[in-house]
Amino acid sequence: xxxxxxxxxxxxxxxxxxxxxxxxxxxxxxxxxxxxxxxxxxxxxxxxxxxxxxxxxxxxxxxxxxxxxxxxxxxxxxxxxxxxxxxxxxxxxxxxxxxxxxxxxxxxxxxxxxxxxxxxxxxxxxxxxxxxxxxxxxxxxxxxxxxxxxxxxxxxxxxxxxxxxxxxxxxxxxxxxxxxxxxxxxxxxxxxxxxxxxxxxxxxxxxxxxxxxxxxxxxxxxxxxxxxxxxxxxxxxxxxxxxxxxxxxxxxxxxxxxxxxxxxxxxxxxxxxxxxxxxxxxxxxxxxxxxxxxxxxxxxxxxxxxxxxxxxxxxxxxxxxxxxxxxxxxxxxxxxxxxxxxxxxxxxxxxxxxxxxxxxxxxxxxxxxxxxxxxxxxxxxxxxxxxxxxxxxxxxxxxxxxxxx
RNA sequence: GCGAUUGUAGCUUAAUGGUAAAGCAGCGGGUUGUGGUCCCGCCGACGUGGGUUCGAUUCCCAUCAAUCGCC
Numbered sequence: 001x002x003x004x005x006x007x008x009x010x011x012x013x014x015x016x017x018x019x020x021x022x023x024x025x026x027x028x029x030x031x032x033x034x035x036x037x038x039x040x041x042x043x044x045x046x047x048x049x050x051x052x053x054x055x056x057x058x059x060x061x062x063x064x065x066x067x068x069x070x071x072x073x074x075x076x077x078x079x080x081x082x083x084x085x086x087x088x089x090x091x092x093x094x095x096x097x098x099x100x101x102x103x104x105x106x107x108x109x110x111x112x113x114x115x116x117x118x119x120x121x122x123x124x125x126x127x128x129x130x131x132x133x134x135x136x137x138x139x140x141x142x143x144x145x146x147x148x149x150x151x152x153x154x155x156x157x158x159x160x161x162x163x164x165x166x167x168x169x170x171x172x173x174x175x176x177x178x179x180x181x182x183x184x185x186x187x188x189x190x191x192x193x194x195x196x197x198x199x200x201x202x203x204x205x206x207x208x209x210x211x212x213x214x215x216x217x218x219x220x221x222x223x224x225x226x227x228x229x230x231x232x233x234x235x236x237x238x239x240x241x242x243x244x245x246x247x248x249x250x251x252x253x254x255x256x257x258x259x260x261x262x263x264x265x266x267x268x269x270x271x272x273x274x275x276x277x278x279x280x281x282x283x284x285x286x287x288x289x290x291x292x293x294x295x296x297x298x299x300x301x302x303x304x305x306x307x308x309x310x311x312x313x314x315x316x317x318x319x320x321x322x323x324x325x326x327x328x329x330x331x332x333x334x335x336x337x338x339x340x341x342x343x344x345x346x347x348x349x350x351x352x353x354x355x356x357x358x359x360x361x362x363x364x365x366x367x368x369x370x371x372x373x374x375x376x377x378x379x380x381x382x383x384x385x386x387x388x389x390x391x392x393x394x395x396x397x398x399x400x401x402x403x404x405x
Numbered sequence: 406g407c408g409a410u411u412g413u414a415g416c417u418u419a420a421u422g423g424u425a426a427a428g429c430a431g432c433g434g435g436u437u438g439u440g441g442u443c444c445c446g447c448c449g450a451c452g453u454g455g456g457u458u459c460g461a462u463u464c465c466c467a468u469c470a471a472u473c474g475c476c
Contacts, residue, residue: 064439085438123438139437265438296438317439324441340432378441
């Protein structure tokens with residue numbers, strides 16, 4: 001293909017944009033692609049940050065409130081997590097970025113000595129907005145009878161061109177977050193990688209709404225670049241929903257700005273069958289030498305697909321969230337430990353798993369803990385799931401290196 | 406022995422002269438930039454025997470059981 005002209009074009013645009021945003025402090029991250037697959041778009045890489053280096057592709061487990069729920073930072077490390085993502089909106093509410101800053105920043109605060117990202121709060125524009133109104137998440141299983149069209153506002157939040165007025169789930173107070181506010185909070189929090197404030201759109205949003213929202217998100221992206229004064233890496237977020245042409249437009253626009261890396265956000269329509277095509281469309285337009293992060297996707301079955309498409313990092317609540325609802329992921333599929341059958345099952349969660357949970361604990365005991373609502377049950381499942389996801393991805397990295405993927 | 410009160414799903418409780426609601430428990434689903442405390446299904450009951458009534462879980466009688474009180 002014509003990779004040369006593309007890179008050249010990107011380089012030119014980068015120079016211009018870097019000049020234009022000359023106040024933008026250069027970030028202290030470095031991304032090196034160590035191996036490019038010849039059988040897919042998958043690549044291996046090293047992402048260096050002020051808090052260490054990670055090997056990509058990798059999962060970014062979700063630590064919304066500066067914790068992998070149920071685990072200590074040491075346990076997250078032992079489960080082979082390399083980098084975590086915390087949340088600007090939630091940490092702004094509790095305990096507030098000032099307190100985190102006074103505690104020495106997010107790394108010191110949570111005693112995590114490895115790389116960190118913070119999500120910008122853009123997802124909460126959807127999850128506390130139309131997502132909540134329609135009872136939908138970012139990935140639908142099937143078409144539903146709802147819609148979001150131009151001019152419509154969610155019930156509990158107000159979206160304007162300047163930003164978003166939330167209603168605090170903590171005390172009901174109004175709370176405004178726009179691009180400069182999000183960046184200011186993220187700078188106080190002090191993660192290695194931060195994200196632009198965006199609007200994640202609903203899977204039931206129509207094209208007109210998505211188009212208007214996209215322009216707003218693009219303006220916000222530029223404002224975030226201007227607002228940033230730290231040397232944190234700033235990743236721009238591509239939106240455009242399920243509309244391939246809007247995705248392409250967004251990737252071209254966001255990709256032309258001097259971000260240190262890129263996030264792909266938003267939704268993929270009535271089901272996830274078009275997701276690979278959307279991701280490919282976007283990645284073709286992004287500078288190939290910069291890291292690409294896929295926001296909020298990562299069921300086990302999705303992982304090979306997104307890695308083959310050329311995604312370097314991706315965050316997902318699935319391993320941790322499902323754990324707290326009693327689900328163990330295994331090499332043989334999912335187990336619902338709440339099912340009666342596991343009360344007398346003396347096997348480990350996954351006979352092939354090397355994690356300490358599978359080395360020492362039986363399904364019967366974990367099922368008992370889950371049914372008895374003992375927090376240790378949630379912890380054991382959380383640890384196992386993270387370990388399993390991480391070793392699954394480590395195996396994919398090996399296969400990429402071996403030329404099989 | 407006498408008196409009072411109460412008997413509705415495994416448990417705790419609703420309602421009702423036209424066959425019954427809920428929470429917990431049980432069984433099973435859901436969950437993709439996070440709700441451990443969430444959402445959705447399913448299972449499941451009128452102590453027993455008579456009487457009144459077109460019809461009784463409901464009203465009446467007896468009986469059994471439980472609780473409380475008195476001898």
